[in-house]
Amino acid sequence: MENNLLLQINNISVVYSDVIQILKAVSMDVRKSQIVSLLGSNGAGKTTTLKAISGLLKPENGKVTEGTIDYGGHNVQNSAPETITRLGIIQVMEGRQAFKYLTVEENLRVGTATRWGKPYKKDLEMVYHYFAPLVARKSSLAGYCSGGELQMLVIGRALMAQPRLLLLDEPSLGLAPLLVKEIFEIIKRINEEQGTTLMLVEQNANMALQIAHFGYVMENGKIVLEGDAKDLRENPDVKEFYLGVAASGTIKSYKDVKAYKRRKRWL
Amino acid sequence: MRRLRFHPCGNFNETYREELTIFETDFGRLSLLVGLILLFVVVPFISNAYILYIVNTIGIFAIAAIGLNLLIGYTGQISLGHGAFFGVGAYSAAILSTKAGFPFLIAVPLAGLITALVGMIFGTPSIRLKHLYLCIATLASQFILEYIFVQWEGLTGGAAGISIPAANLFGIDLGSDRNFFFVIFFCFSLMTWMAVNLTRTRYGRAFIAIRDNDQAAEGMGIPIFIYKLLAFGISSFYAGFAGALFAYYMISITPEPFGIWLSIEYIAMIIIGGLGSIPGSVFGTVFIVVLSEVLSNVTQYLMNISPSIGGAITIAPLREFVYGLAIVLFIIFEPKGLAEVWRIGRSSFRLWPFSY
Amino acid sequence: MEFFFQIVITGLSLGFLYALAALGFVMIFKSSSVLNFAHGGLMAIGAFLFLVLSAWARLPIWLAFLLTLIGSFSLGFIIERFFLRPLIGEALIEVIMLTLGLFYMIKGLLLFIFGGDLYSYPDFLPPVLTFHWGGIEVTGVYVATFIIGLIFLGLFGFFFKYSSQGIYMRSVADNQPAAMALGVHVRRVFALSWAIAALVAAMSGIVLGIINGINVHEVSDIGLKVFPVVILGGLDSIGGAVLGGIIIGLLETFTGGYISTGLREVIPYIALIIILLIKPYGLFGLVEIERV
Numbered sequence: 028m029e030n031n032l033l034l035q036i037n038n039i040s041v042v043y044s045d046v047i048q049i050l051k052a053v054s055m056d057v058r059k060s061q062i063v064s065l066l067g068s069n070g071a072g073k074t075t076t077l078k079a080i081s082g083l084l085k086p087e088n089g090k091v092t093e094g095t096i097d098y099g100g101h102n103v104q105n106s107a108p109e110t111i112t113r114l115g116i117i118q119v120m121e122g123r124q125a126f127k128y129l130t131v132e133e134n135l136r137v138g139t140a141t142r143w144g145k146p147y148k149k150d151l152e153m154v155y156h157y158f159a160p161l162v163a164r165k166s167s168l169a170g171y172c173s174g175g176e177l178q179m180l181v182i183g184r185a186l187m188a189q190p191r192l193l194l195l196d197e198p199s200l201g202l203a204p205l206l207v208k209e210i211f212e213i214i215k216r217i218n219e220e221q222g223t224t225l226m227l228v229e230q231n232a233n234m235a236l237q238i239a240h241f242g243y244v245m246e247n248g249k250i251v252l253e254g255d256a257k258d259l260r261e262n263p264d265v266k267e268f269y270l271g272v273a274a275s276g277t278i279k280s281y282k283d284v285k286a287y288k289r290r291k292r293w294l
Numbered sequence: 295m296r297r298l299r300f301h302p303c304g305n306f307n308e309t310y311r312e313e314l315t316i317f318e319t320d321f322g323r324l325s326l327l328v329g330l331i332l333l334f335v336v337v338p339f340i341s342n343a344y345i346l347y348i349v350n351t352i353g354i355f356a357i358a359a360i361g362l363n364l365l366i367g368y369t370g371q372i373s374l375g376h377g378a379f380f381g382v383g384a385y386s387a388a389i390l391s392t393k394a395g396f397p398f399l400i401a402v403p404l405a406g407l408i409t410a411l412v413g414m415i416f417g418t419p420s421i422r423l424k425h426l427y428l429c430i431a432t433l434a435s436q437f438i439l440e441y442i443f444v445q446w447e448g449l450t451g452g453a454a455g456i457s458i459p460a461a462n463l464f465g466i467d468l469g470s471d472r473n474f475f476f477v478i479f480f481c482f483s484l485m486t487w488m489a490v491n492l493t494r495t496r497y498g499r500a501f502i503a504i505r506d507n508d509q510a511a512e513g514m515g516i517p518i519f520i521y522k523l524l525a526f527g528i529s530s531f532y533a534g535f536a537g538a539l540f541a542y543y544m545i546s547i548t549p550e551p552f553g554i555w556l557s558i559e560y561i562a563m564i565i566i567g568g569l570g571s572i573p574g575s576v577f578g579t580v581f582i583v584v585l586s587e588v589l590s591n592v593t594q595y596l597m598n599i600s601p602s603i604g605g606a607i608t609i610a611p612l613r614e615f616v617y618g619l620a621i622v623l624f625i626i627f628e629p630k631g632l633a634e635v636w637r638i639g640r641s642s643f644r645l646w647p648f649s650y
Numbered sequence: 651m652e653f654f655f656q657i658v659i660t661g662l663s664l665g666f667l668y669a670l671a672a673l674g675f676v677m678i679f680k681s682s683s684v685l686n687f688a689h690g691g692l693m694a695i696g697a698f699l700f701l702v703l704s705a706w707a708r709l710p711i712w713l714a715f716l717l718t719l720i721g722s723f724s725l726g727f728i729i730e731r732f733f734l735r736p737l738i739g740e741a742l743i744e745v746i747m748l749t750l751g752l753f754y755m756i757k758g759l760l761l762f763i764f765g766g767d768l769y770s771y772p773d774f775l776p777p778v779l780t781f782h783w784g785g786i787e788v789t790g791v792y793v794a795t796f797i798i799g800l801i802f803l804g805l806f807g808f809f810f811k812y813s814s815q816g817i818y819m820r821s822v823a824d825n826q827p828a829a830m831a832l833g834v835h836v837r838r839v840f841a842l843s844w845a846i847a848a849l850v851a852a853m854s855g856i857v858l859g860i861i862n863g864i865n866v867h868e869v870s871d872i873g874l875k876v877f878p879v880v881i882l883g884g885l886d887s888i889g890g891a892v893l894g895g896i897i898i899g900l901l902e903t904f905t906g907g908y909i910s911t912g913l914r915e916v917i918p919y920i921a922l923i924i925i926l927l928i929k930p931y932g933l934f935g936l937v938e939i940e941r942v
């Protein structure tokens with residue numbers, strides 16, 4: 028059981044600019060070859076959690092002030108992103124941050140930065156295999172690609188690094204429902220075929236819980252719920268507040284909402 | 295509503311009007327009044343000629359620096375041609391007074407307007423250019439204007455320059471430093487007042503919007519090109535006005551002082567003073583002018599104590615080195631400039647002894 | 651007619667000199683989007699270092715050359731480490747002003763040491779490089795400039811287009827946080843680009859010194875002349891830098907030869923304004939892709 032633990036977050040607190048506390052004592056376990064999804068409303072601290080793992084807090088003047096992040100025996104909290112990425116943790120940032128002036132293929136080649144100088148042809152083929160639409164756009168500038176192509180590009184670019192743990196930040200942001208479905212299927216396939224461990228931050232809780240093995244729900248910088256994805260899907264609160272299905276199918280009264288809020292306070 | 299009060303503990307603005315006030319407390323107004331009285335009544339009478347000369351130089355340069363800060367600090371359009379615009383103002387005033395015989399009172403504002411026009415012409419590339427490209431285009435305008443100063447001998451007198459008859463205002467001769475002091479600082483106060491108020495109007499807000507995100511500004515219905523041109527015009531007007539005062543103050547002008555060095559000096563002033571801050575521009579000007587005077591005194595002193603060194607190698611490069619160093623240090627350690635130092639100092643004083 | 655060809659030759663070699671100077675400049679711009687006003691200063695440092703090593707310390711030319719390149723390379727590293735690194739993430743104008751401040755520091759320092767005199771290198775170019783063609787003489791320096799320019803152009807083009815390190819550099823210029831997330835060593839990229847740029851600047855400083863002799867004012871002024879060149883070609887295009895250099899070089903010599911020597915100094919800037927009004931991103935510059 029302990030052996031297949033890939034990443035263990037132990038009670039971390041994250042503070043920006045020395046004053047703004049975003050995460051309060053967050054703990055998480057990520058097991059090898061699983062998809063873990065992290066749900067929550069805007070500002071809950073999901074992206075901050077990812078950045079704490081990947082070391083990208085530093086450029087934003089953020090810091091892990093307490094707790095540890097243990098990754099395969101290394102303590103990686105507050106390490107430089109160069110170090111962390113070389114250990115195999117790659118984050119795909121929110122909002123499809125492609126290199127606009129580089130061609131699609133050059134974009135993918137940047138993904139090899141963690142293992143500079145080693146052959147990458149095979150990985151390129153692998154990425155094109157998963158994301159077939161990219162082949163046609165190979166030599167056009169990424170700045171002129173559509174949103175869906177860009178999302179495929181940035182995920183593919185991260186795959187080029189041969190990550191052991193891939194952190195995906197809102198891959199469905201601003202994409203058409205059909206495309207979202209396609210992307211999630213590919214994510215699932217990557218997980219199954221490559222054995223890559225994935226951590227998925229999503230607003231689209233429905234989709235995320237369908238492909239994930241395990242899930243965490245965050246609110247106000249704390250984990251409020253955790254459990255197998257299957258259980259979470261059935262959880263009445265998650266159903267109501269994240270999946271948009273009211274238990275009875277009717278509009279609930281304000282009283283019930285308050286009951287949930289009260290319950291939440293206990294968590 | 296009028297209360298003589300010190301700063302409240304925190305920001306409790308309830309209306310936009312309150313947010314827009316220049317002075318948060320009557321204490322601020324009072325200190326301005328005291329400052330103005332000190333400036334106009336005490337300073338000119340206790341300073342000797344040398345100090346008065348420095349103070350006058352500061353006044354003239356500060357006007358131009360405020361203009362540049364309106365352009366760079368508020369509108370976000372980097373200009374490397376401000377020194378040349380200052381020169382355009384000086385030459386316009388000189389030509390207007392010698393060739394056309396305009397009196398001081400008309401020549402100076404007119405020189406400002408002419409410079410504004412020239413500035414707007416050289417600001418036209420900002421229709422399509424942004425950031426670095428615009429910066430280089432203004433660098434080009436610096437060199438082109440410099441070339442005109444030297445080569446258009448019929449108008450500018452070439453390298454020999456122009457001599458200007460002493461200024462005369464309402465029958466009072468402005469030849470002396472002290473008389474000119476009042477003119478300079480009256481203009482300085484007026485121009486500062488105008489600049490501070492400009493930043494509170496819709497124009498000022500439009501400038502800031504363009505600086506922060508020009509596409510979003512355009513999306514909100516600000517005709518950005520017109521406003522950019524306007525910013526160039528206003529900034530050049532300030533430069534030209536100051537240049538005209540400079541011409542009258544110096545009595546004779548040559549192309550030499552208006553080189554790229556002056557443009558750099560202006561940028562140094564507003565960077566050191568604080569971008570996007572009117573008082574900052576003044577602080578920066580004081581800093582640079584005083585630094586420059588101190589350096590030239592040090593140079594002279596060194597030359598006096600050891601003429602052998604002074605003769606063999608000039609210590610003039612010291613000035614360039616120290617300028618460069620001052621700019622570099624300020625940018626690395628206090629990028630918001632002296633205005634920020636002032637603000638921090640003031641607020642820590644205000645909160646003393648409970649500094650949190 | 652001979653006068654015409656002589657002007658063409660001079661213009662071309664001047665153009666290649668500009669192009670060489672512009673290359674180092676484009677290097678920094680491409681990797682970190684910094685407009686480096688200190689470039690003229692870096693050129694001057696290279697030129698004077700070579701002077702000290704070759705003429706004063708009397709080292710063999712090849713050794714002096716090698717040491718100069720190594721010295722400039724390290725200098726680039728040092729400048730990046732101590733001056734540019736604290737500014738990562740700051741606004742554009744502050745970085746520009748910092749390089750301007752650096753420029754005046756370097757210039758002041760060099761003036762302090764060497765004064766405003768004109769120095770010249772010992773003569774070392776093999777006479778083979780000089781050739782005559784009809785009545786036109788092409789001196790060895792020009793040929794050497796041409797060859798060095800071509801070599802560097804090829805190297806740089808290849809480096810940015812195909813090598814992994816070059817692609818990483820471009821990715822950093824493009825989107826720094828994203829590059830960081832992928833494990834690109836951003837600080838190393840910046841340091842490397844400054845080091846290479848300083849090296850190329852030293853090269854061009856030396857070439858300039860061979861042609862005109864070296865003088866602090868003159869060498870550092872060429873640093874400003876680089877701006878019309880790079881803008882003309884487009885700030886981030888290496889081919890553009892070379893073409894821009896040649897255009898400006900020819901423009902200058904022709905204006906100087908046929909119109910007036912006074913206009914010669916300004917004509918690049920006039921051309922610059924006209925070109926920018928027609929093509930705001932230069933002849934070959936990347937059009938900024940803006941999507942809100």
